[in-house]
Amino acid sequence: MTAGAGVLSGCENVRHKNTMANVVVVGGGFGGATAAKTLRSLAADLNITLIEPKADYITCPGSNWLFAGLTSLPQLTVDYLALKQRHGIRLVTDSVKSIDRDRRRLRLTSGQDLAYDRLILSPGIAFQWDAISGYTAAMANVFPHAWQAGTQTTLLVRQLQAMPAGGVVLIVAPPDPYRCPPGPYERASMMAYWLKQHNPRAKIIILDPKRGFSKQALFEAGWRQHFRYGTADSLIEWHSLADNPITQLDAQTHTVISDFGDRFRGDVLNIIPAQTAATLASEASLTDKSGWCPVNPQTSQSLFDPYIHVIGDAAHFAPIPKSAFAANSEAKACAIAVYSLLNEQTASTANWLNICYSLITPEHGISVAGIYELDGEHAVAAVREAGGVSQVGSPELPILEADYARSAYQSLVNNSFR
Amino acid sequence: MQLKQRLTALWLMWSLPVFAEINPQLVALNCVSCHQDHAAPERGIPLLVGLSAQTIQQDLLDFKYDRKSATLMPRIAKGFSDDELRVIAEYIAQH
Numbered sequence: 001m002t003a004g005a006g007v008l009s010g011c012e013n014v015r016h017k018n019t020m021a022n023v024v025v026v027g028g029g030f031g032g033a034t035a036a037k038t039l040r041s042l043a044a045d046l047n048i049t050l051i052e053p054k055a056d057y058i059t060c061p062g063s064n065w066l067f068a069g070l071t072s073l074p075q076l077t078v079d080y081l082a083l084k085q086r087h088g089i090r091l092v093t094d095s096v097k098s099i100d101r102d103r104r105r106l107r108l109t110s111g112q113d114l115a116y117d118r119l120i121l122s123p124g125i126a127f128q129w130d131a132i133s134g135y136t137a138a139m140a141n142v143f144p145h146a147w148q149a150g151t152q153t154t155l156l157v158r159q160l161q162a163m164p165a166g167g168v169v170l171i172v173a174p175p176d177p178y179r180c181p182p183g184p185y186e187r188a189s190m191m192a193y194w195l196k197q198h199n200p201r202a203k204i205i206i207l208d209p210k211r212g213f214s215k216q217a218l219f220e221a222g223w224r225q226h227f228r229y230g231t232a233d234s235l236i237e238w239h240s241l242a243d244n245p246i247t248q249l250d251a252q253t254h255t256v257i258s259d260f261g262d263r264f265r266g267d268v269l270n271i272i273p274a275q276t277a278a279t280l281a282s283e284a285s286l287t288d289k290s291g292w293c294p295v296n297p298q299t300s301q302s303l304f305d306p307y308i309h310v311i312g313d314a315a316h317f318a319p320i321p322k323s324a325f326a327a328n329s330e331a332k333a334c335a336i337a338v339y340s341l342l343n344e345q346t347a348s349t350a351n352w353l354n355i356c357y358s359l360i361t362p363e364h365g366i367s368v369a370g371i372y373e374l375d376g377e378h379a380v381a382a383v384r385e386a387g388g389v390s391q392v393g394s395p396e397l398p399i400l401e402a403d404y405a406r407s408a409y410q411s412l413v414n415n416s417f418r
Numbered sequence: 419m420q421l422k423q424r425l426t427a428l429w430l431m432w433s434l435p436v437f438a439e440i441n442p443q444l445v446a447l448n449c450v451s452c453h454q455d456h457a458a459p460e461r462g463i464p465l466l467v468g469l470s471a472q473t474i475q476q477d478l479l480d481f482k483y484d485r486k487s488a489t490l491m492p493r494i495a496k497g498f499s500d501d502e503l504r505v506i507a508e509y510i511a512q513h
Binding site: 328348349351352355369383385387388390394397400403404406407408410412415 | 439440444445447448454463489490493494496497498
């Protein structure tokens, strides 16, 4: 695979010896924006095009903070002006209809055709609508997943705030792997923080198809400290339904039903479905039977097409979690690899960093970190001596980590988009 | 296979990950995801701008060996050899 890619990239450079190469980036989230920006910092004369249908991007990171009233959609919104003006990225506000892999051309929804020498795909996720019967794309407008930030999140915030006194919020968590592993639990924390002040007899019930979750010990300690977790009147309950997951929605009665027929009724239903790589990736036959895009991690080249690099949530970089921070890190390694391939150089050894902060309250932050490298088999592996979750002990640490959570968010947005 | 060749192959297999050179540019790009290169908000993550290579290297070693308490950096610094931390510190100070 790698050897083949090297040979092919050689031909390509002969072809473009006297012209500038065209690199097209599809998807203007953290992965795509960072890839375009980093590539520009490496190559001033490269033609870099970013294709993204939205004029503004609302970040998923930070969007759970809306439930606690700590931020607003405008504060979570970034545009692409800096990428365009400061970094000389050609911006095409459009979406990709299809990828002609043989001719290395993209057909856009507007009808425009675009050639690429190398394509970087950062298309994000799609939802598996058939995983919970009755939960369709249309039904998400009634019971929001809020797993892509924007109107979905606003709808869920409004439903939470309008809930009757003593009402129940059901959060149906997704199976692994999915975007933002600590997300459902930070969301429950932020909802509980708001409910504690405005609807203190309410309850959040998390129904989880997993046996455990990211930063579990830290979340549960925080919930005990702030939300009476573990007592009869806890604001949050977590139920593992690993052998009996939710398989059905009865919209009429606001009820979700498990495999064995257990019924859970809620006033507000937040159903976060199982996920795969975005439809664009599967339609271009870049996914395997897992639903995600397998890549050679060293260069992020698709295992099915050496001219296409896949990064971000859509790509299979496990054990690196699917996060905005990880997408940013994958984009940087990818940009260096693309630059090397275009210049017929050997790409330097890749490594990656992931950091995910979560807020339990505005003054209680927790984090998980991981450093990743290639092992002897060229697979991604976590560096064993490094990483892990926040230390427990000093009472100042959660306060400091809450400040750092906000600071890291702003910094990551600036680093990716500005 | 000759014993010598076999030992060489074994040595190569064992030693490759250890001797694989890190790219300090890539690591530094990841550092500035949090340590942004312009004004940090109040109570934000410290900036690296203006720090000497020696200061950065010493801080990284202190984080790695738990001589200096911090929220996250001890967990990061343990992911690199002392020599890698030196190379990273030098790169950050120069850019």
